[in-house]
Amino acid sequence: MLKPVLFFLTIFLVCSCAQQQEPEVAVNPETYWGENPWPDIRKKRINQLLPQALKTAEVDCWMTICRENNNDPIADHIGGENAGGTAVFLFYNDTTGFHSKVFSPSGEATALDDLDIHEEVVSVERGTSAIEQASDFIKTKDFKSIAINTSSKNVMADGLTHTQYEEIATALGDETSKLVSSEEVVYEWLSIKLPEEVAILRKAAKLTAQWQIEVYEQVVPGTSTDADIAKYLKQRMTEYGVTDGWAPAQNPNVNSGPDRGHSHATDKVIMPGDVIQIDFGIKVYDRWVTDIQRFAYVLNEGESEAPDEIMHYWESSKAGNRAALAAMQPGVKGVDVDRAQRVLMEKAGSDYVMWSTGHPVGYVAHDVGPNLGGSQASHVRPASEKVIKEGMTFAFDGFHSWKLANGGVKTMSVEEMAVVTENGAEYLIAPQEELVIISN
Numbered sequence: 116m117l118k119p120v121l122f123f124l125t126i127f128l129v130c131s132c133a134q135q136q137e138p139e140v141a142v143n144p145e146t147y148w149g150e151n152p153w154p155d156i157r158k159k160r161i162n163q164l165l166p167q168a169l170k171t172a173e174v175d176c177w178m179t180i181c182r183e184n185n186n187d188p189i190a191d192h193i194g195g196e197n198a199g200g201t202a203v204f205l206f207y208n209d210t211t212g213f214h215s216k217v218f219s220p221s222g223e224a225t226a227l228d229d230l231d232i233h234e235e236v237v238s239v240e241r242g243t244s245a246i247e248q249a250s251d252f253i254k255t256k257d258f259k260s261i262a263i264n265t266s267s268k269n270v271m272a273d274g275l276t277h278t279q280y281e282e283i284a285t286a287l288g289d290e291t292s293k294l295v296s297s298e299e300v301v302y303e304w305l306s307i308k309l310p311e312e313v314a315i316l317r318k319a320a321k322l323t324a325q326w327q328i329e330v331y332e333q334v335v336p337g338t339s340t341d342a343d344i345a346k347y348l349k350q351r352m353t354e355y356g357v358t359d360g361w362a363p364a365q366n367p368n369v370n371s372g373p374d375r376g377h378s379h380a381t382d383k384v385i386m387p388g389d390v391i392q393i394d395f396g397i398k399v400y401d402r403w404v405t406d407i408q409r410f411a412y413v414l415n416e417g418e419s420e421a422p423d424e425i426m427h428y429w430e431s432s433k434a435g436n437r438a439a440l441a442a443m444q445p446g447v448k449g450v451d452v453d454r455a456q457r458v459l460m461e462k463a464g465s466d467y468v469m470w471s472t473g474h475p476v477g478y479v480a481h482d483v484g485p486n487l488g489g490s491q492a493s494h495v496r497p498a499s500e501k502v503i504k505e506g507m508t509f510a511f512d513g514f515h516s517w518k519l520a521n522g523g524v525k526t527m528s529v530e531e532m533a534v535v536t537e538n539g540a541e542y543l544i545a546p547q548e549e550l551v552i553i554s555n
Contacts, residue, residue, distance in 0.1 A: 144356025151400045156311055157192065158232050165206055165304050166213035172299035175258040176207035178249065179297075180279050187264060187274030189301065194232040199223055201279075203249035204233075209256065216252070218245040246279075250286035261290070262297035268497060271483055272301035306484035307506040308477055312403060313534050313543070316477065316508060319357070319399045320407060320532050320543045326351045327393045327409035331551045336387050336413050341369040345380035348395055360396020360404040361480045367395035371413075373523025374516075387415040387555060390425065390525055396480055406480045406510035408530035411551035421550060428515045429550045431463035432527035436513025436546070439472050439487065440533055443503060443511075443540035449485035450499040456513055457490050466516040467491070468526055471499070473511025476532060480510070487511055507535045508543075 169177060181187055181195030181202045190196045193204050200220035207214055215233040217224075224238035239245045253261060263283065266272040275283075284291045308316070330347045333339070348367050352358065359366040369380035371389040385391060391413065396406040410429070412421045421429070435456035442455035453472040460468070471488025474481050484507050489499030512528040519525050532543040 142354045142356075144354075147355060148399065151402075152311065152315070153400055153402050154230070154232075156309060157194065159309060159311075160304070161193065161206070161215060161232065162213070164307055164309070166208055168300050168303035168307075169206065169208050169213075171303045172262070172297075174260050174262045174295065174297070174300050175209075176205060176253065176256070176260070177262040177297055177300050178253075178283070179204045179264055180246065180275060180283075185276070188271050189264065189274060192305070194227065194230060197223065197226070201245050202227075202239075203245045205249060205252070207256070207258065218249045218252075220245065244282075244286070246282050247286045250283065250290070253287065254290055258290075258293060260295050261287075261293045262295050262300050264297050264301075266296050266298035266301075269298040269301055269483065271305060272296065272298040302483055302501075305478065305482070306475060307504065308508050308534070309506070312477070313506075313508065315399060315403050316405065316532065316534075317543045319397055319403060319405045322351075322355065322357075323395055323397055323405040323407045324409060324544055324547070327395055327407070328551065330393075331391070331409070331411045331553060334385055334391075334411070334413070334553050336385055336389075336553065336555050339385050340382045341371055341380040341385065341391075342382050344369045344391075344393065348393075352397055355397075357397040357399050358401065360398050360406055367393055369393050373519055373521070374526050385413060385553075387413050389413045390428075390527065391553075392528070394528075394530065396476075402478065404476060404478065404480050404482075405532060406476050406530065407532060408512070408528055409547055409551065410527055410529065411553050413553045414555060416555065421552060424517075426550070427463070428517060428527050429529075431459065431465060432513040432515040432529045433546075433548075434463070434513060435459045435472075435515070436511065436529040436531060439511050439513065440531075440540050440542070443487075443509065443533060443535060445503060445505050445535060445537060445539075447503050448500055449487045449503065450489040452487045452503070452511070453499065454490035460514055463515060465514060466518065466524065468514040468516050468528075470512065470514070470528070471496070472514075473509045475507060476510040477508050482508075484509075503535055505535055505537050509533050509535070509540075 181190045181198035183199045203218040205216045217233050217236045221238045228236040264275040330344050365379050371385045371391040391411045394408045398404045439456045442452045473487035475484030485501035486496045486498040510532050512530045516526040531546045533540045
């Protein structure tokens with residue numbers, strides 16, 4: 116178990132009689148986070164970022180179909196999350212500028228129009244087809260390309276069903292030859308975050324890292340388990356009204372033993388000599404996600420500081436992280452960021468690490484955008500050849516891996532979050548500079 120005074124900090128007021136501590140003020144999640152900014156941010160993203168995404172992807176018009184129960188994964192990004200009957204969302208550029216036009220079932224059109232997300236909402240009467248009406252409109256335009264959500268590379272651009280495609284093809288007739296995949300539109304749009312979104316990620320990242328340091332202060336070697344650490348972080352999430360950054364069973368991933376990859380925290384007892392890894396992320400406003408790791412070392416009997424080899428591993432992995440940040444410039448490919456820290460890994464004597472240096476993070480832990488990997492991988496993700504742009508956000512590691520005496524492997528993966536600016540990348544929060552030391 117963890118040290119009791121700090122472990123039982125909850126939403127209740129707690130006071131340690133033995134130490135006469137001041138009670139902690141209970142957190143009010145609604146006050147702490149305030150009103151959900153997503154509706155305003157979504158509208159801004161559509162009107163400010165989507166027109167350029169269409170141009171960059173060389174697409175004139177993007178068509179998305181939304182419906183109840185089996186909705187398109189992009190639905191809540193475009194205002195289609197409440198669709199019941201089939202609704203068609205069109206986004207297009209023409210000689211007069213950018214436009215958003217929705218063909219919505221009449222029973223939902225009024226409410227959608229009230230949200231003031233789209234330029235025009237056309238009410239489709241019962242017994243008629245939104246797809247046919249949208250197709251009739253498309254035929255009046257001189258679009259050279261019409262993007263639909265079919266993709267083998269981007270799941271966020273692969274929401275169109277086979278039957279929906281058949282209906283579109285029938286309705287469009289000869290215009291069907293203009294259909295293309297929306298994967299580049301979705302990629303260009305979702306990979307960029309607005310400054311307001313970056314500010315939210317900064318606030319969430321601060322808590323993500325702070326709670327990890329808090330729980331390290333409570334570890335009792337020989338008693339505390341990896342699962343105890345996980346329970347504390349889950350408790351903190353509940354207090355602050357946030358949810359898991361990825362699958363709840365594996366968030367946080369706490370590991371004081373040999374590498375387990377993406378995994379759950381076990382009942383392994385934390386012992387002297389252990390290097391502890393916490394890989395942890397939270398989701399705020401049910402929208403934006405963090406992904407940060409913090410590392411600690413448990414002193415052996417007679418040690419007052421970490422051994423030289425442990426400090427070498429730590430400094431090497433930290434140096435790799437800093438090298439990746441320095442390489443993360445607008446115009447650079449993701450694979451080049453990976454290569455920048457792999458050079459240091461080789462010089463430092465690290466064993467091979469199969470993981471990519473980093474990945475986009477934002478709406479999910481592994482978001483849409485350039486993959487920061489591929490320079491030494493057995494297979495290269497196509498996204499590693501993508502170019503990094505201003506406004507992209509990443510979670511990325513500095514690695515050092517070594518063999519343990521029991522034959523296992525241990526990896527330090529100093530993971531931080533950063534945003535790309537016009538002049539380079541900057542950390543969202545202060546990075547971990549010192550290895551956390553846990554005494555007996």
